[in-house]
Amino acid sequence: MSERAGRARVLALPPSAIVDHPVATLRDVEATVDPDGVWVLGPSREPRAYARARQLFDAPVFHPPLERGLDDDPFRRYDLEGHDVFVSSGAIALEADSDAVSSAIRDADPESPTIVCEDVATSVRPTVLETTLEGAAALATALPADRRATVLTGRLPAGYDERWYLEADTGAVLDVEHDPVVANELESTDETGSTDETGSTDETGSDEEAESDDEAESGGGNRVAVRVQGAGPVERYGNAESIVALDLGSAGVERTETHDPGSFGLEAVTGIGPKTARRLGERGVSTREDLLETPPSRLTDVPGIGRERARKMGVHAEVLETGEPRRLTDDPLPGENWPRPPLCLDVETDGLSPTIIWQVGVYDSESDSYRAFVEKEDPSDPGSVLEAFCDWLLGIHPDRALLTWNGWGFDYRHLGAFVNRHVPFYAEEWESIPKLDLYLWAVSDGNALLPGRTNKLEDVASALGYEDADTGLDGARTAAAYQRFVRTGVKLDWGRHEAYCEDDCRALWHVYERLRGAPRASGSVQLPSATSSQSDSPDAKSRSTSRSDSDSATRSAADAGDSSRSDASDRTRTADPTGSEQAGLGDFE
Structure with missing residues (x-):
């Protein structure tokens, strides 16, 4: 298993992902995710999926409905890279032997142990507009009040993350914290003192206050604190991303990645969906390596695959296998032939419908320098960051272009609106x-x-050899963090959030350079494009293009004979329904 800075990676798979996909696809999943443990999701018993996973994966495999510890313990304990994970067959088992559970958790390492329990879920009582926690009584009885604990459940989608405070005697819900990730970050900052922009450190607060805060965080007294995190499939654009990778750290799940099964094996190739993959498999083509070794003339024997589609499939399979990008046209990159390189831009907001752009990051490859414009003091003033950014851009770099990744889906659109306002x-x-x-x-x-x-930026950059800063952040977490700052006024770890934005800017330039160095594709096959190809001339006319469709739509189209490949962008962003322009080129010299 690979080293992940003290984390353990758990791969959570629904039984259908294991049973319905070929061995080659699951091997590809294992090689890519590199799990330390494999979780076959419940809550129903699926012995066939469990057995198949045990045969195919090298890491320990657990399936909660089939788990029972030694000597009828209420759980089975797994040591995953130094992290104790307690897998229970259900809440009833935890409640039935609560003393053993409580004792084991107190002895666990790390400080915040992880319990897998499929019975835990949320439900809504519409008559009183109240959300309840199923299994709360069992958790309150079994978990010690003086320890933090994380409960993982496949009945909630990956990314669900809330800390529930329960009355120890009854399991009644006392409070719910909706953004524990941000709370942990703030707590970590407070432990060392919050540092302001001048470098001074705030170390105010008595020992009694600190002890009170610690007790509140862990539960303490007559209440139990339980951080509940989801590991189930996530619906995106009508398609379930059912392969979930969870990185466990000292405070629970620190990072979550979700994947569509179609991103692995043959289905990752342009023009191949589930039906085509099955047809190819029947002819002995089950991996991308097999595809590359198969002459196009033989591929055309498969119903629905013509000569052109076969060529395109081979081109993309080679790209995936070699990790080298392929330029399909001789069109230059945006700004490639201009005198100075573009400035790489990324923004951070407080959500997908932002009320503030609180960070603007710009990387200049010419000087290998980065500038961050961050609103750290007054979130009620959306103009100050934009004014500082425009002062710098227009005053220092009036002759430079900007470059983004899917900027017309988010960054440029909101920057334009906020600048105007x-x-x-x-x-x-x-x-x-x-x-x-x-x-x-x-x-x-x-x-x-x-x-x-x-085609998410982080996936492309990683495949092209970019090593990120491993901040543990993503767009949703930075937005949630700033929302918390707006509500509470408690400063964040600004350096960490600036590093995340800088990482995106540098990753963008890394991809740009790799594409610039890729061979021109004179005479090679070209995939259908959303619009006509872009002219690199400063006098090029503005043109429009709609945001790409989701992976699921692409695969469905592939089975119907369409070989186009288009993925969601690096963040979940709302596309401009009227299309977006490569703009501002007319007067640029």
């Missing part, structure tokens, strides 16, 4: 700035094939 004296100049989008050029316009399992 809050710094209108810069609105005209903002519109004249060339705004380039590498995702649009490569994916939507079909100018390149990328080796990532999806």
